[in-house]
Amino acid sequence: NAGVTQTPKFQVLKTGQSMTLQCAQDMNHNSMYWYRQDPGMGLRLIYYSASEGTTDKGEVPNGYNVSRLNKREFSLRLESAAPSQTSVYFCASTTGGTGELFFGEGSRLTVL
Amino acid sequence: QKEVEQDPGPLSVPEGAIVSLNCTYSNSAFQYFMWYRQYSRKGPELLMYTYSSGNKEDGRFTAQVDKSSKYISLFIRDSQPSDSATYLCAMSWVDSSYKLIFGSGTRLLVRP
Numbered sequence A: 001n002a003g004v005t006q007t008p009k010f011q012v013l014k015t016g017q018s019m020t021l022q023c024a025q026d027m028n029h030n031s032m033y034w035y036r037q038d039p040g041m042g043l044r045l046i047y048y049s050a051s052e053g054t055t056d057k058g059e060v061p062n063g064y065n066v067s068r069l070n071k072r073e074f075s076l077r078l079e080s081a082a083p084s085q086t087s088v089y090f091c092a093s094t095t096g097g098t099g100e101l102f103f104g105e106g107s108r109l110t111v112l
Numbered sequence B: 001q002k003e004v005e006q007d008p009g010p011l012s013v014p015e016g017a018i019v020s021l022n023c024t025y026s027n028s029a030f031q032y033f034m035w036y037r038q039y040s041r042k043g044p045e046l047l048m049y050t051y052s053s054g055n056k057e058d059g060r061f062t063a064q065v066d067k068s069s070k071y072i073s074l075f076i077r078d079s080q081p082s083d084s085a086t087y088l089c090a091m092s093w094v095d096s097s098y099k100l101i102f103g104s105g106t107r108l109l110v111r112p
Helices: none
Strands: A004-007 A010-013 A019-025 A031-038 A042-049 A064-068 A074-078 A087-094 A107-111 B004-006 B011-014 B019-025 B032-038 B045-051 B054-058 B061-066 B071-076 B085-092 B106-111
Touching: A004 A087, A019 A031, A019 A087, A019 A107, A031 A064, A031 A074, A042 A064, A042 A074, A042 B085, A074 A087, B004 B085, B011 B019, B019 B085, B019 B106, B032 B061, B045 B054, B045 B061, B045 B071, B071 B085
Parallel strands: A010 A107, B011 B106
Antiparallel strands: A004 A019, A019 A074, A031 A042, A031 A087, A064 A074, A087 A107, B004 B019, B019 B071, B032 B045, B032 B085, B054 B061, B061 B071, B085 B106
């Protein structure tokens, strides 16, 4: 059982380049989330999708876009990367109930 | 002021010690309280979940919530080197679409 799978695991970009982080879950979860984790800041919500076909902004959405491609997949796009977007990005999903989030292993992004 | 405050540590204890980890929060609407454990270069995984006030015990782990003081705790008894990780508190509220607000995490090191 793969759970939540994120690709790529590592990426180095130059300022101004674009890229898409991919996330897929095989647990038939309705809700999916993108968080970023920075030292001393904890996990901060970028965007989320409560159900297929809907997306909403979280705490730190500026500079990002998302697409809920289908129930399994939720992608995060950086249109013009900035050094401030250097971070570890986590995708998560939940079926609801207790709200337990299941996380992927993270995507480490460095913007030079 | 952050909504959720957590001492970043690191906290270093000898094997077998009792560990106390804490978070304070400011939003009285929080009803769901969680502790996640995160090993180095991995995604967070749910350790304990509590709804509203009270205590919950699971093996060597006890979670406490004091809503009157806006204070939550995680106790680890008979700590083991395998408990060495970063512990993140997380909170949510009713009708939040399971969006979690995380503390910044406390890094714990259990010395053999």
